[in-house]
Amino acid sequence: MNTSLIILFILVLGLIGYVTGRTRSLSISGGKLSALHSRPVYYGSYVAIWAVIPSLIVLFVWLIAAPIYIDSLIRSSFPDSVLSQGSATTELTLGTTRSMAGGILLLSAEELEAAKSGTGNLREILASKGVPLASEAQPFMIEAAESFNALSATSRLLMTIVVFAIGVLGAFFAVRRIGLRFRARNQVERVILAGLILASSIAILTTVGIVGSMLSETTRFFQSVPAYSFFFGTVWDPRFAAAGAAATAGQFGLIPLLAGTLYIALVAMLFAVPVGLFAAIYMAEYASPVVRGTAKPLLEILAGIPTIVYGFFALVTVGPFLRDISTELNGLVTGNYVNFIQAQSVLTAGLVMGIMLIPFVSSLSDDIITQVPRAMRDGSLGLGATRSETIKRVILPAALPGIVGALLLTASRAVGETMIVVLAAGVAARLQLNPFEPMTTVTVKIVNQLTGDLEFTSPQTLVAFALGITLFVITLFLNIYALYIVRKYREQYE
Structure with missing residues (x-):
């Protein structure tokens, strides 16, 4: 299922949870709102939070971790002749395999079989479908691409099931906790406060990330060029000497x-x-x-x-x-x-x-x-x-x-x-x-x-x-x- 569609269903589940929590709070109060600790809207919001937020967290983590795990499995399936050539060649092969995996889904069974048997040029076939490859397709790449598609499909199916299950269980857990003296407002406000803290932390963490990335590369620069010549130099000429010439690096x-x-x-x-x-x-x-x-x-x-x-x-x-x-x-x-x-x-x-x-x-x-x-x-x-x-x-x-x-x-x-x-x-x-x-x-x-x-x-x-x-x-x-x-x-x- 498409990620956008999963998010849409999660939001719909949250809406259903909101209505369910609000209705349950009204029913247990017998129509007497003063008997409730919080207003009905807080009970509905509490159920919606438990239905939506855990599901979105699991979805976000899965979308990050699953591709990394699948790539490691595909990478380990490459022949030793590829792995021994270094990380650059391995990553290039992995990228070609991923591109091939996306193109294979566009091929008919006859075209795929011809590519496997060697009677058809897979690179030319995929190029005609608008999927260019960086290198020639090897037989092991076709098998790795099919494995990649199978693992991706399985991962997406499991992700959909797990995310929906967590959303339903979260909503069920929240509905069961609703009672006359349950402090729903305090729970909802605590979640809102955590969201505000997270939002305010994003700017700080972004600034720290920007400074950290620049500092790491700047340190590498000052390992080659003295800081004094950079900060107090009066000539900007970042050219380098030719190979074998005197070491005047601009x-x-x-x-x-x-x-x-x-x-x-x-x-x-x-x-x-x-x-x-x-x-x-x-x-x-x-x-x-x-x-x-x-x-x-x-x-x-x-x-x-x-x-x-x-x-x-x-x-x-x-x-x-x-x-x-x-x-x-x-x-x-x-x-x-x-x-x-x-x-x-x-x-x-x-x-x-x-x-x-x-x-x-x-x-x-x-x-x-x-x-x-x-x-x-x-x-x-x-x-x-x-x-x-x-x-x-x-x-x-x-x-x-x-x-x-x-x-x-x-x-x-x-x-x-x-x-x-x-x-x-x-x-x-x-x-x-x-x-x-x-x-x-x-x-x-x-x-x-x-x-x-x-x-x-x-x-x-x-x-x-x-x-x-x-x-x-x-x-x-x-x-x-x-x-x-x-x-x-x-x-x-x-």
């Missing part, structure tokens, strides 16, 4: 990439912060409800535009515009019509990234400004201050910690941007201060180092993990500092 200096990342983020923030902050002040303090209700959603549409679209905008419109403007200005001043702003430059990337960051700054700042107590506004206006004086001397100082936190969160968003930089600032790892020339960032080089069919065995690819963990630490500290500022000063104005 240069992996982080400084040019980090400088480009911070430089482009700085230009973006210099553009986004004034525009976004002024927009937030206008919408929070000056705009009428109609204008605010229209302008704020339109402004926040910018946050939903994919970054690759911003990259196209920079490549096609902003970059050529700045280049042509610089050509005209240079011609008017010096008479030499040569552009001094490159189409791909720090300025182009910073401006377009700033446009992307405007809704983040304006939306967060607007929410923070509107949370300033109304009494502070009224008190300032009552003492004779104008609206602009109230904004400058009362509202903005009160909202400043939250605004600073919002700007730091926005800065971490700018540091991690990739697509805009690829198209608007280029890929040249340069260490310079001219905003009219191209530079690149850490994220761009991570993409470059992991592009193509590569193995994580050389410093050229492992350096991407070192760059990733560095960027992760930078954004993590920005976020932590932003949250610290918000939490430290927020209660002064509540």
